[in-house]
Amino acid sequence: AQSVTQPDIHITVSEGASLELRCNYSYGATPYLFWYVQSPGQGLQLLLKYFSGDTLVQGIKGFEAEFKRSQSSFNLRKPSVHWSDAAEYFCAVDPTSGTYKYIFGTGTRLKVLA
């Protein structure tokens, strides 16, 4: 079945440490790929998106993500985490690349230690 997997439900990192959030998808073709962030009590905000081309994508707030076709992955990274990055992060795919019917992962909740 088509799916989006975020294997880590919770992640805790110290402020200033590096971060990697994992996302894997199971679709035949390369879908459109997205990372969203949800701060407590808020809606979702787009961090970055990948459609095609350069597999390393830069986003807002210092985040980047790398698309790896061979691994069906789209992992989110940040070299140095700030306390304000504490939030829930969602990976999403548009499996038919343009229908806009996204499939979301179950989310990873990030806690940042001072």
Place this chain on the structure above:
Amino acid sequence: DVKVTQSSRYLVKRTGEKVFLECVQDMDHENMFWYRQDPGLGLRLIYFSYDVKMKEKGDIPEGYSVSREKKERFSLILESASTNQTSMYLCASQGNDEQYFGPGTRLTVT
């Protein structure tokens, strides 16, 4: 700046009540969406609309209906609220190859 607003941040309703959740976008987008968000389940698509008066079921439409009489407004209707519809409801509109989300409505059905 892109803006999606939802009529209520918090709502408490009784079982069997008819509930309306309203969503308004100011970006002239054609596509609009309703999701529900539950812990451990992520976001699941209830309904979406790709034009005025046009709608399509998402993954979990049971117990819900929608209305889109004007382009900027997309309403989610719970015909007879049940306790298993207690959830966070998020509205989104689509434009520029991304979805823009409202702040959400946390609905509690008692």
